[in-house]
Amino acid sequence: MIWLTWRQFRTQTLLAAALLAAAAVYLLITGTQLRHSYSADLLSCQTQSSQYTCAGLLNGLQTQYNGPLDLLELLVMATPALVGIFWGAPLIAAELERGTHYMVWNQSVTRGRWLAVKLAAIALASIVTAGVISLLMTWWASPLDTMSGNRFGTQAFNARNVVPLGYAVFAFVLGVTLGLVIRRTLPAMAATLAVFIAVQFLVTIVVRPNVMPSTTITMPINQTTMSQAARFDRSQAVTGPVTIDLPTPAGSWGLSESPALNSAGQPIPTSEVLTCWNQMISRGPLVIKGGNKPFGPLGACLAPLNLHVDVSYLPADRYWPLQWIETALYVALAALLAAFCFRRIRRSS
Amino acid sequence: MTAILEAHALGMQYGRRRALTDCTLNIPPGHVVGLVGPNGAGKSTLLKLACGLLTPTSGSITVLGETPGSGREQLARVGFLAQDAPVYPHLSVADHLRLGAHLNPRWDQGFAEQRVAQLGLDPAQKAGKLSGGQRAQLALTVAAGKRPELLLLDEPVASLDPLARREFLKHLMESVADNDTSVILSSHLISDLERVCDYLIVLVSSRVRLAGEADEVTAAHHRIVCTRREPDALPAGLHVISAEHTDRQSTFVVRSDTPLPAGDWAAEPLGMEDLVLTYMENAEASPRPVTRDAEVAR
Numbered sequence: 001m002i003w004l005t006w007r008q009f010r011t012q013t014l015l016a017a018a019l020l021a022a023a024a025v026y027l028l029i030t031g032t033q034l035r036h037s038y039s040a041d042l043l044s045c046q047t048q049s050s051q052y053t054c055a056g057l058l059n060g061l062q063t064q065y066n067g068p069l070d071l072l073e074l075l076v077m078a079t080p081a082l083v084g085i086f087w088g089a090p091l092i093a094a095e096l097e098r099g100t101h102y103m104v105w106n107q108s109v110t111r112g113r114w115l116a117v118k119l120a121a122i123a124l125a126s127i128v129t130a131g132v133i134s135l136l137m138t139w140w141a142s143p144l145d146t147m148s149g150n151r152f153g154t155q156a157f158n159a160r161n162v163v164p165l166g167y168a169v170f171a172f173v174l175g176v177t178l179g180l181v182i183r184r185t186l187p188a189m190a191a192t193l194a195v196f197i198a199v200q201f202l203v204t205i206v207v208r209p210n211v212m213p214s215t216t217i218t219m220p221i222n223q224t225t226m227s228q229a230a231r232f233d234r235s236q237a238v239t240g241p242v243t244i245d246l247p248t249p250a251g252s253w254g255l256s257e258s259p260a261l262n263s264a265g266q267p268i269p270t271s272e273v274l275t276c277w278n279q280m281i282s283r284g285p286l287v288i289k290g291g292n293k294p295f296g297p298l299g300a301c302l303a304p305l306n307l308h309v310d311v312s313y314l315p316a317d318r319y320w321p322l323q324w325i326e327t328a329l330y331v332a333l334a335a336l337l338a339a340f341c342f343r344r345i346r347r348s349s
Numbered sequence: 350m351t352a353i354l355e356a357h358a359l360g361m362q363y364g365r366r367r368a369l370t371d372c373t374l375n376i377p378p379g380h381v382v383g384l385v386g387p388n389g390a391g392k393s394t395l396l397k398l399a400c401g402l403l404t405p406t407s408g409s410i411t412v413l414g415e416t417p418g419s420g421r422e423q424l425a426r427v428g429f430l431a432q433d434a435p436v437y438p439h440l441s442v443a444d445h446l447r448l449g450a451h452l453n454p455r456w457d458q459g460f461a462e463q464r465v466a467q468l469g470l471d472p473a474q475k476a477g478k479l480s481g482g483q484r485a486q487l488a489l490t491v492a493a494g495k496r497p498e499l500l501l502l503d504e505p506v507a508s509l510d511p512l513a514r515r516e517f518l519k520h521l522m523e524s525v526a527d528n529d530t531s532v533i534l535s536s537h538l539i540s541d542l543e544r545v546c547d548y549l550i551v552l553v554s555s556r557v558r559l560a561g562e563a564d565e566v567t568a569a570h571h572r573i574v575c576t577r578r579e580p581d582a583l584p585a586g587l588h589v590i591s592a593e594h595t596d597r598q599s600t601f602v603v604r605s606d607t608p609l610p611a612g613d614w615a616a617e618p619l620g621m622e623d624l625v626l627t628y629m630e631n632a633e634a635s636p637r638p639v640t641r642d643a644e645v646a647r
Binding site: 004007011102113347 | 400404420422428429432433437439447448449451488
């Protein structure tokens with residue numbers, strides 16, 4: 001069985017290995033260059049001891065690598081989908097379509113064992129593939145991740161560390177299952193892609209923010225807090241709410257932020273902040289550049305109103321538990337699908 | 350010795366469609382069994398039930414005394430060659446033999462290699478590039494190379510030209526002769542099987558119409574021509590399979606389990622082909638499964 005699995009899967013394995021090798025060469029070369037630029041920039045920061053220049057330099061580096069970063073994250077996120085489409089879906093569907101299951105299921109090997117060996121071997125290959133590409137990606141992007149401090153961003157989270165391994169196992173078994181149910185390769189491939197994307201969306205948007213308890217803090221609005229604000233939005237209508245984007249603690253994942261509230265916990269209308277707003281406007285256009293946050297004076301003006309904002313977030317130390325929980329969730333889904341396949345294949349003909 | 354195949358009230362239904370109804374069979378060992386019936390009669394279903402690819406929806410079936418497909422041992426004892434002889438297009442001829450060797454405990458590599466050489470197949474050739482006849486021969490080699498006690502062949506010659514048909518059947522007989530392998534092979538044309546099979550099953554619209562040793566079956570059937578009369582007017586013990594009447598004459602095909610009694614008629618034996626065609630044509634007219642009586646009579 002192992003020989004047959006290898007013989008049938010040989011071309012795909014070699015192709016995957018070649019693609020991985022090409023990706024590895026690219027990532028190792030550009031990753032090394034990125035590291036060089038990063039440490040050079042850090043060094044010049046320290047010697048010039050000017051915070052503004054430093055932030056500017058690092059911003060420049062981030063901007064320079066934004067394109068490749070996006071592309072590579074896309075590649076890492078596409079890898080599990082490709083595994084599901086090209087390794088999972090045809091595994092049984094192609095046999096059923098060509099009728100070769102009649103030959104192979106009538107050798108002296110039970111269908112259960114046939115499936116077990118194929119699932120185990122190719123699931124392992126999927127894990128290795130996703131593992132290698134994720135490892136390279138995590139290494140490649142680590143200077144950029146350190147600079148952005150945004151490890152919970154959708155792409156940053158989905159394309160780093162262990163979750164891609166869970167995605168790959170799930171996508172593979174999903175493909176196998178849909179192939180067994182649909183019995184035709186091309187429709188099974190399309191269905192695999194559609195279902196995989198749907199599950200990814202669902203987990204990323206609905207499950208991930210709710211899977212661990214979040215922390216909520218109340219932040220007063222004054223000069224100190226407002227000097228860190230990234231945005232301040234009044235409503236067009238004077239009765240509308242005021243929204244302020246205050247940063248959550250470093251490395252944490254901001255989940256939600258209330259509008260500006262008064263001491264009674266009620267959202268304040270825009271009319272209450274108009275005086276301070278007009279004061280700020282009269283000082284000329286706002287310039288947000290580098291680390292410069294220009295809302296400090298506005299905070300000082302608003303401080304007597306006794307306003308606050310409720311911010312809820314996941315602290316930075318929840319990153320790894322969240323990675324493992326999500327990986328476990330995908331592996332569990334894959335196990336359920338595999339169990340279904342074993343039941344189903346006994347009745348399949 | 351245990352029967353090749355024993356079925357009791359075996360039935361298979363796909364949704365609401367009945368593929369096999371109330372099938373009762375007891376095929377003694379050591380036979381080459383021809384399973385004949387029109388397309389869609391349930392031949393493939395019966396063979397797939399026999400190798401364990403399908404599980405019956407009613408009744409029971411045992412093959413060589415065991416439940417079909419019940420484990421490695423049973424799988425090793427039964428070989429199956431599906432319709433259109435599927436092979437792996439990207440694997441070479443030699444790879445197919447290696448597949449057989451890796452997946453079967455009793456694989457006979459010497460036999461398989463010798464057959465491939467006899468057939469003039471290039472071991473390095475991809476199976477996808479073989480002709481229909483060569484593909485069927487390769488699939489037969491894989492099925493026979495595992496040295497099964499029973500070989501099930503589903504329409505093995507349907508897609509072959511007449512020459513390839515003859516070649517295939519010749520090789521089949523050579524392959525099974527040395528090993529006392531029993532064979533069940535299906536076809537919608539009796540002429541394909543006439544020369545090779547010594548046991549006959551006729552399956553029409555999901556029911557078994559006739560089952561028995563080929564010579565017994567042919568001996569039991571006659572065409573009688575007599576003056577015009579109703580079937581009821583024939584002596585008891587003659588089962589009328591078909592009746593045709595002209596103004597003055599009646600022609601009956603009858604089965605009698607005892608020697609045909611003498612009467613005021615002209616009787617002639619039927620060839621296997623005529624016999625099978627008669628059963629196929631008159632399937633709707635005689636819903637009574639003939640095997641039932643045959644079982645009792647035996």
